[in-house]
Amino acid sequence: MRLLKSRSAGGGFELISFSDDLAPPYAILSHTWTDGQEVTYNELLAGAGADKRGYAKIRFCGEQAAADGLEYFWVDTCCIDKSKSDELSTAINSIVEFFSQDGKRLGSRISLEQEIHSITSIPINALRGQKLTEFSVEERTGWAAKRTTTVAEDRVYCLLGIFGVFLPLIYGEGEEYATLRLKEEIQKRQQRRENVVVQDLSGVY
Numbered sequence: 001m002r003l004l005k006s007r008s009a010g011g012g013f014e015l016i017s018f019s020d021d022l023a024p025p026y027a028i029l030s031h032t033w034t035d036g037q038e039v040t041y042n043e044l045l046a047g048a049g050a051d052k053r054g055y056a057k058i059r060f061c062g063e064q065a066a067a068d069g070l071e072y073f074w075v076d077t078c079c080i081d082k083s084k085s086d087e088l089s090t091a092i093n094s095i096v097e098f099f100s101q102d103g104k105r106l107g108s109r110i111s112l113e114q115e116i117h118s119i120t121s122i123p124i125n126a127l128r129g130q131k132l133t134e135f136s137v138e139e140r141t142g143w144a145a146k147r148t149t150t151v152a153e154d155r156v157y158c159l160l161g162i163f164g165v166f167l168p169l170i171y172g173e174g175e176e177y178a179t180l181r182l183k184e185e186i187q188k189r190q191q192r193r194e195n196v197v198v199q200d201l202s203g204v205y
Contacts, residue, residue: 002079003072006062013058015044015079016072026072027065031057033150038077049078060103085169120146132162137186153178165189 002015003026018024039049039058049055058075065073081087098106106112113127122143126135140162149155153171156178160167165185170178 001074003074004058004062004079005072006066012047013044013062015041024072025070026074027061027068027070029057029061029073029075031075033077035150041078041081042083044078060099064099064103132164137163156182163189 001020001023002017003023004013005016006013034053037052038054039052043049043052054077058078061073061075065071097108098112100106109116109127113124116122116127117124120143123130123135126132132140141159143162144155144159147155147158149158151171152175153169153173155175157167157169159182163182163186165182167178167181167185173181
């Protein structure tokens with residue numbers, strides 16, 4: 001994996017590669033994309049992109065990470081080489097905190113649970129840590145009903161962690177096909193769980 005580090009001299013940032021099991025503590029920027037305004041991996045390597053709006057987010061993340069005592073941080077738009085489909089698929093989550101566009105801390109998942117619930121319809125119990133498997137597939141799918149994404153497929157891909165499944169990310173496949181693949185993977189996971197239960201019960205009798 002690649003992590004960002006702020007340069008002490010001359011400003012800017014550098015990308016440093018680590019094996020996943022040896023990566024140091026780091027901060028993660030969770031954000032929405034703006035078309036044409038995010039700094040890409042290749043732009044960061046070339047020292048370009050400082051005039052894009054996304055550059056301010058990278059700078060803010062570095063400053064906030066340093067304030068939290070962290071030397072490294074991760075931003076998906078420039079830490080992932082999105083020209084490599086295998087890297088994109090495996091890279092595409094921790095305490096979650098929310099910040100305004102100008103970097104002001106708004107609160108945490110817990111302190112903002114009522115607001116998050118009102119916007120997303122995600123139950124308070126889920127936000128407080130209740131097992132997601134205790135919610136139906138239909139209910140969990142509904143949590144993304146109001147979500148808007150830059151790329152259509154991300155409306156489906158954002159549910160992967162909620163269902164605990166893995167899918168290769170195939171941008172360009174369309175939301176409908178991505179939904180079909182997600183449903184198939186959920187069914188496979190449920191079938192595996194049922195098989196485990198049957199095997200456990202067979203040992204009782």
